[in-house]
Amino acid sequence: MSPEATRQHDLTRLSAADLASTLASREVSSLEVTEAHLDRIHAVDGDVRAFLHVAAEGARAAARAVDARRAAGETLGALAGVPIAIKDVLCTLDMPSTAGSRILQGWVPPYDATVVRKLRDADLIPLGKTNMDEFAMGSSTEHSAYGPTHNPWDLDRIPGGSGGGSAAAVAAFEAPLALGSDTGGSIRQPAAVTGSVGMKPTYGGVSRYGAIALASSLDQVGPVSRTVLDAALLHDVIGGHDPRDSTSLKDTWPSFAAAARAGQQNLSLKGLKVGVVTELGGDGFQAGVTQRFQEALELLTSAGAEVVEVSTPSFEYAIAAYYLILPAEASSNLAKFDSVRFGLRVNPTGGGTVEDVMSATREAGFGPEVKRRIILGTYALSAGYYDAYYGSAQKVRTLIQRDFARVFADVDVLVSPSAPTTAFKLGEKLDDPLSMYLNDLTTIPANLAGVPGISLPVGLAPEDGLPVGIQFMAPARADARLYSVGATLEALLEDRWGHTLLSQAPDLAPQEMFASEEGAV
Template identity: 70%
Template sequence: MSSTSTTGTDWTRRSAAELADALAAGEVTSVELTQAHLDRIAAVDGDADAGVHAFLHVDAEGALEQARASDARRAAGEPASYLDGVPIAVKDVMTTTGLPTTCGSKMLEGWVPPYDSTVVAKLKAAGLPILGKTNMDEFAMGSSTEHSAYGPTRNPWDLTRIPGGSGGGSAAAVAAFEAPLAIGTDTGGSIRQPGAVTGTVGVKPTYGGVSRHGLVALANSLDQAGPVTRTVLDSALLHELIGGHDPLDSTSISEAVPALVDAARQGASGDVSGLRVGVITELRGGEGWQPGVLARFDEALEALVAAGAEVVEVSCPNIVHAIAAYYLILPAECSSNLAKFDAMRYGLRVLPEGVESPSAEAVMRASRDAGFGDEVKRRIILGTYALSSGYYDAYYGQAQKLRTLISRDFTAAFEQVDVLVSPTAPTTAFALGEKLDDPLAMYAGDLATIPANLAGIPGISVPAGLADEDGLPVGFQVLAPALADDRVYRVGAAVEALLEKKWGHALWAQAPELTTRQGADA
C-alpha cells in the first residue's frame, strides 16, 4: 500500500487537523493513514549511513494494531479523541511499554521499559497510533543529533546538514512527512531549535505543564516535553491532549491547560490589534548572527505591525549570561541523574579486560566508559566538578543566582509587553560535522532558546521563511509569561497566517521531495 490512496490523495502531506477531519468524515481509515506513513518511512528514512534516519525503532505491527482499534472505535461512533487514529512519533527519551527506550545511548541499548510515560499513556488513551521512537543526541545532550550513539539524523531540507538537537529525529520525521505529529523534549531549546532549522513548529510548554513522569531525566529543573508539528493548530491540539496535572510527577503544576486550540484559531485570523510585542534587544543581532536569519525576523515583525501590533525594544540584560549559567546548572543535574547508570541494576554492563574478579567499582568504570559518548562524559565531568566541595558556591551557586536574575528580567519585561520575540536560532542548519570539534560553538547556537528554560516560561518557534544565503529554514520565537501558553499559540498562529498569506503557501509544503535514491546518495 502506498501513501497515495485510490482517491489520489497523498495523506502524508496533510496536517494532523486535516487528517482528523478526514477520519471523522470517513474519507480515510486510520490503517490507511498509518500504512501511508510507514511506507514513507521505508522510502526515505534509511539508517545511519543513508537517508534521513529520523527513527531508531519503527513499530509497524504495533502501530497498525492501534490503527485497527481506532477504526473500530470510529465505526462504533466512539472515537477516543479528536485526533483518534492520527499517527505520531515519539522521541526516544520517553518510556514505552514493549518498545525499546535507548535515549540514543549504548548504555540503554535494547532496554524495554516496564511502563509507559504519562505522555505516552495519554497518547494511547487518545487513540494515536505510535509509529516508533525517534533519534536524539545521547541522553538529550547536544544541539545537532550528531551525538547519538546510533548515528546522526539528517535535515530533510539538505541531507548534508544537521536537523538540530537534541530532538532532531522528531523534527526531521515531521519535516520529511514521515509523521504528522511528534513528541519532543526541550531542556535548552531541543524542540524549538530543531523546529527552526527544519521548518517545523516546536513548542516548549510552561515548566510543569506537561508531565515529566517517564521522561528519562537530563536536568530535572529544565526538562519539558512538548509538541512537534507542521502547523500551530496541530501543536495546540497535541498540547491540549498531553498537558495537565499528573500526580505521578512532583513538578507537575495543578493549573488547568489553557484553551490553546481556541487561541490558535483566534490567532489564525491574523488580527493582532492592540498586541504589545517586545523585541529582546540582546537577541536582535551581533557577532555570530546570520544576516538571512535577521532579515526573515524583521519581515515577520513588519507583518505583525501591519496587522495592528505595537512593537517595542525591551532589554533583558542578564540574558547574555544565560549560556554560562545553563552550562553549569545542566551538567550538575545530569551528573546526578546519570549516576544511576552504574552497571549494577540495568543498562550496559562491561567487565574490565584482564581482571579475574573485578570489583563493583571496576565494572562501573568500564561500563560507563564504554556506554557513554564523549559529549555525555564531558558534561558529567563538568557537572561533578561544579558540585564538588570548594567549588559549589563559586560555580553552581552563582549560576543559580544568575538564573534568578534572568527570571526577574522576564518578569519586568512582561510588565511592559504581552509577549517577547526573537529569532529562534542565530543561524540556519550547519553542515554535519562542522562543529563537532568545537563544543563552545555548538553551545552558542542555543543562545536564544536557553533563557526560557531557565525561567520556566513557554515558547514557540514557527517558520519565518528561508535565509537568502542558503535557502534553509529560519525560525521566529515567541515567549510568554509562565502559564500564559495560550499567548504563544495566538501570536504564533498569527505569524504563521500572516507570512503564509504573504508567501501564498505554507513553508513546510515547499520542503524538498526526498526519494530513496537521494537518501542512498547522502
C-alpha cells in the same frame, strides 16, 4: 504516480488537524493513514534517519483498534487515529527507549511515560521512536550513539538537536506529529532549522514522568508539528497535572487548540505588544536569519501589533548559568546508569569489582559529550566549587527571572530568532563544544525561567535557502497566548507565500519508489 500512491502521498502531507477530521468523517481509516506513514518512513528514512525504532506492527494494531472503535460508533478524541513519532527520551512499554545512548541499547522500560500513556488514551498511533543527541545533550543529533539524523532540506546538514529526529520526522512527512523534550532548546531549535513548529510549554505544564531526565529543573516535554494548530492539539492531549511529577502544575489550562484557531481566524494583532529582545539578536546572527526575522516583525506590525525593543541584560549570563546547572543536574541524573538494574554492562576483566564494572560500563556506554558534561557537572558540585559555580548559576537564574518579569510587565510576548543560524553542516561544530553550546543562546533563557516558548518558520534564508524560525516567549502559564499569536503569524505568512514553507522542501521520496511498487518502471 499511481492514484494509490498519490493518495498515500497526500495523506502524509495533511496536517494532523486535517487528518483528524478526515478520519472522523470516515473518509479514510486510521490503518490507511498509518500505512501511508509507514510507507513514507520506508521510502525516506534511509536518508533522513529520523527513527531509531519503527513499531510497524504495533502501529497497525493500534490503528485497527481505533478503526474498530470508530466503526462501533464510539466518540473518540480530537486526534484519534493520527500517527505520532515519539522522541526516544520517553519511556515506552512496547518499544526500546535508549535516549540515543549506547548504555540503554535495547532497553524496554516496564512502564509508559505519562505523556505516552496520554497519547494511547487519546488513541494516537505511536509509529516509533526518534533519534536524538545522547541523553539530549547537543544541538545537532550528531551526539546520538546511533549516528546522526539528516536535515530533510539538505541531507548534509544537521536537523538541530537534541530532538533532531522528531523535527526531521515531521519535516520529512514521516509523521504529522511528534513529541520532543526541551531542556535548552531541544524542541525549538530543531523546529527552526527544519521549518517545523515546536513548542516548549511552561515548566510543569506537561508531565516529566517517564522522560529520561537530563536536567530536572529545565526539562520540559512538548509538541513538534508542521502547524501551530497541530502543536496546540497535541499539547491539549499531553498537558495537565500529573501526580507522579512533583513539579507538575495543578492549573486548569484553556484549550490550546481553541487559542490557535482563534489566532488563525482573527488576523488582527491590535492591542498586542511585542518585545524584541535586544540581547537575542544582532551581531553574530546570520544575515538571512536577521532579515527574515525583521520581515516577520514588519508583518506583526502591519497586523496591528506594537513592536518595541526590550533589554534583558542578565541574558548575557544565561549560557554560562545553563552550562553549570545542566551538567550539575545531569551528572547526578545519569548516575543511575551503573549496569546493575538495566542497560549495558561491561566487565573487561571478567572478574572486576562492582566499582570496576561500573566505571568500565560508563566509559563504554557514554559518548564523549556525555562524559564531558558529567565531569563538568561533578566539578561544579564539588566541595569548594559549589558556591562559586552552581550557587552562582542559581543566582543568575533569579536575575533572568527578574528580567523576564520586568519586561513582561510591559509587553505581552517576547520575540527573537529561534536560532542564530540556519542548519549548519554535519561535523562542522563537532570538535568545538563551546561553539555548539553558543547555538542555544536564544532558547536557553526560557528554560532557566520556566516560561513557554514556541518556534515557527518565517521563511528561507536567502543566502542558503534553509529555514529560519522565529521564537515567541510568554509569561509562565500563558502558553495559550503563544498559540494564538503563532497561529496568526503563520496564517499571515502563508497568505503572503501562498503555500506552507514545508511544501517547498525537497521531496526526498523518488517517485519511482511508488511506481516500482506498482511494477510499472
